[in-house]
Amino acid sequence: MSTTAADELDVLRVRDWLRGVETGTVGDLSATLIAGGRSNPTYALTDGDRSWILRRPPQGHVLPTAHDMGREYRALSSLKDSAVPVPRTVGLCTDPSVIGASFYVMDKLEGITLRTQNDTAQLTEAQRAGLAGSMMTTLAELHAIDPADVGLADWGKPDGFLERQLRRWQRQWDASATSERPEVAELLRRLQAGLPSRSYPGIVHGDFKIDNMMIDRSDPAHILGVLDWEMSTLGDTVTDLGILCSFWDHEGEFFNPITAGATALPGFPTRDELVDRYMIARGIDVPDIDWYLVFADFKIAIILEGIHARHTQGHTEGEDFAGVGEMVGPLLGRALERASASSVTGLAG
Structure with a gap:
């Protein structure tokens, strides 16, 4: 043993x-x-x-x-x-x-996960582009599923989902905060003021990003499995797109410590291109997309603060925890910058 x-x-x-x-x-x-x-x-x-x-x-x-x-x-x-x-x-x-x-x-799926830029650097530009395309197709297919068809009609309550999310993540921040961050209250105020006028209900993964994909070793565009469903529910499906974009690193910007620059290489599309591909795949237009992008940075900052809190208490396992808390400020800052530049009513302040 x-x-x-x-x-x-x-x-x-x-x-x-x-x-x-x-x-x-x-x-x-x-x-x-x-x-x-x-x-x-x-x-x-x-x-x-x-x-x-x-x-x-x-x-x-x-x-x-x-x-x-x-x-x-x-x-x-x-x-x-x-x-x-x-x-x-x-x-x-x-x-x-x-x-x-x-x-x-x-x-155990016999594939590979891509966690860092060192991992994705092993792919060709064409393979990176193919993987991104498969991810967008998979996300659109998830959101097209009728929850009742897979026995998940009672999985959550889409009505009022975004409002409840704001309350939830405020509570999570209050339970985890290790330092004062006035940006949290300001972002919460703006997000409440700019809530989207319509939603896109369906199954939400809650943490859809590149390192939660198990991919085929011989064909990286083939996704063997989508992993890490602990945050899944019924809600506004566009929140998944926001999370993906928040984790989608660009060259020349700070890298989220979770994805560590994995998508900041040639072949991977930009965040704007991801948004366009997703909307085309679903046949929808989301005029309030800035709200979802700001909310994603806000939410992930709070999640990282929770991980940081566990790390300071000695309750984390694995590696690369020490720098997680350092990303909370940059994410909140990027969220405020996006909000201030947005044309979404209420979000700019």
Whole structure:
């Protein structure tokens, strides 16, 4: 048995639980913490013959409503036969006696994830362009799904979604803030004043970005699976586009520490081009797009502050946490700059 980089993960208990939910034989397990995880600790499990992925909530400081393993598990299970590629789910464990927290297990996809510019630099310009195109197609296909068709009609409440989001992220900031940031209150005021007049309801992933794609090693334009559904719900689908654009790094700008300049290379389209492609794919026009871009930077800044809070308490696992808190200010600043330059009523201040 092994608990490599995963002392709190009792692989004996995990093995016994897995034998009760998986088909076929499950042998002795080894577990390895996957590098790069900054939110939910994620482990690769193997018995030497078969491989799985286990995800659990982080230890220590955990924001209310965040890191819901049951929610992520249900989203993946519901989308298994849809146009959106996802890994097969194996089982959900809500018994804390197994590893001390709820967790779920899914198949390990045999592909690669692109987390940094060093990763995407291995692709050709044509492959980068192809991957971006596939991501936009996949996002549009997700948003075209009728939630009732996949058993998710009760997944959330699209009506009033954006208003609730603003209240939620204000609470999250209050629960996580490690320093005074007057920009948060100012952005919240502007976002409330400039709320879009219409919405685009559907299934929202909540964290759609390049490093949440598992792609084919031999064909990077082929997405094997969309991962990390913990924040999924029913709501305004254009918020996913905003999140993608916030994480979409450009050369000559600061890089988000999560994506680390992964898209700041030739071949990847610009944010404006992503927006255009998405609208064309969905056949919609979003005159309030600036609101979604500002909201995305606002939301991600608060998420990074929460990660920073856990890091300062010693409750993060993996690598590259030290600089996360340094990105909160730049993201809030970019959000204010975008808001001030916007023609959206109420957003400019």
